[in-house]
Amino acid sequence: MHHKPLALLVALFAGSAHAAATSFADSVPEKAEGVPLAYIGKTTTAATALTLTFKPDGGHDIGALPQGGKLQVLLVDDKGNHLVASDYGIVGWAQARENKDAGSEAFPALETVEDKEAYATIHYNPQLAEKRDDRYYFANEGEDNPAIAGVPQAKKDGEDDYSETRHRLLETALKADGARYHVDCSPGVEGGPYCVLVPVSKTLPASDDGIFAPEDLTLPGNGYLYSDSDDGGRYFRAREKWRVQDKETQNIEQPYYYLGVETTYHGRWHQDESGDNAPENRAEPLKLTDRIDGNKTVAEVAPGSKITLVLIQQRFVEREGEELDYEDRIPAWALVKTADGKTGWFNIGAGDGFPNIEGLHGFAG
Structure with missing residues (x-):
């Protein structure tokens, strides 16, 4: 992955089991202070064997990192759980334990x-x-x-x-x-x-x-x-x-999907109710909130502005015995870093015009 270090504060619920900050070769915050969750965005290596899981306190195992394996620490919550991305870009909550059966995310030369x-x-x-x-x-x-x-x-x-x-x-x-x-x-x-x-x-x-x-x-x-x-x-x-x-x-479902894409926000697409005409791009600002499902605006992105798409949370993997319909898949939240370092979330399919952002596209269902 190629990315720049990022820093932001966002709020989400998190659990209790975690890999401590000492599980990473470089210094990272032990936990979020004053908010449920803070974004770090620091590239480092594992100081001990780690297993990546779907939930902060466990859930299904997603992958494994050996000691010395390259990773990016993405998030830390107020309980001390760290969300990380492997060098390839697979995301999970880091647990200080080893599970080789989960598949090492440290790839050999290919x-x-x-x-x-x-x-x-x-x-x-x-x-x-x-x-x-x-x-x-x-x-x-x-x-x-x-x-x-x-x-x-x-x-x-x-x-x-x-x-x-x-x-x-x-x-x-x-x-x-x-x-x-x-x-x-x-x-x-x-x-x-x-x-x-x-x-x-x-x-x-x-x-x-x-x-x-x-x-x-x-x-x-692996x-x-x-x-x-x-x-x-x-x-x-x-x-x-x-x-x-x-x-x-x-x-294998991940809790978030890492993008790390530097791109441009152009406005929002709007289409009349008949659907007969081509969508029209309108130069509307993009409001960013402090958390998923939040209503506190922390930044507004003007059309033409450079941004970084950091993470996206969207359900599209069906779990056992489940059938996801169109409405189940629509809710999707993206975490954004602006050119001046501000960060926040926006709802991609909120119904107020699809955001015109290079790297995102309309949902096919």
């Missing part, structure tokens, strides 16, 4: 392979992987749809082409001594480009074989997958962590 046609970028651990450059395709012309080695013949003018070609880019294990997978990517047909993990086999896979792999994939060799993607189901591009379980990838 290499990269790409397929521009399939918009595929894969960062991988060369100690566990071997590059491949093979292709196979599905004709998609009947119920019996076997994989065929090579690429399909070009159709004559006027002939429909329903074929789909996959490019085998990599063979890898997700962790040392783990099961091996091929990473096969395709420009897709109707659904757009995608990649799948296919268990290594002597035969080519069936068309519905494979485990979904997220966009801009990172495979550090047993987990990482992605830097924007799927349209949220307002921003997010860095996420995934596990493979029951032959599918499962998103």
Whole structure:
């Protein structure tokens, strides 16, 4: 991550379990003074093994940092809990304990392979992987749809082409001594480009074989997958962590999503009730409050101003037994630092005009 140190005070509820300030190699505040939570934004390393969790007092484990692992201390609350981001950008509350099964966030040196046609970028651990450059395709012309080695013949003018070609880019294990997978990517047909993990086999896979792999994939060799993607189901591009379980990838929910993006505020988009006309940008100031769901304005950002999008809190990961509908996903709060160092929150989908900020986009649902 590339960012500048930040400083701000914001208020949120927090729990009791925590990694003390001495858990970090550099000095950071032990707790927030006079407010429920303070923002630090300091890059340092772990002085002891840490585990990142979803809640200040625990919750599910998100990742692990070994002693010496690089991190950014983002927030501290009045109970002494510290919210941190890994070097990749995965966010969790730091606990002074070790859980190697959560996957080390200290990545080894990685290499990269790409397929521009399939918009595929894969960062991988060369100690566990071997590059491949093979292709196979599905004709998609009947119920019996076997994989065929090579690429399909070009159709004559006027002939429909329903074929789909996959490019085998990599063979890898997700962790040392783990099961091996091929990473096969395709420009897709109707659904757009995608990649799948296919268990290594002597035969080519069936068309519905494979485990979904997220966009801009990172495979550090700790047993987990990482992605830097924007799927349209949220307002921003997010860095996420995934596990493979029951032959599918499962998103590991984070309490916040770190952006650290320097950008510009241009105003707010407004559209008439009919929805027939294109949205109009209005040069309205952006009010920042001292906390999520707060009503105390601490700063106003004028259109044309430079800002830093620091964090965003938005629900889009479904928990077990849950189905998130559109209304559940809409509430999203962003933490902003202004050019003159003031900080505060704003509600992205508050209904008073979507903020016109480079790096944020309208919500697709």
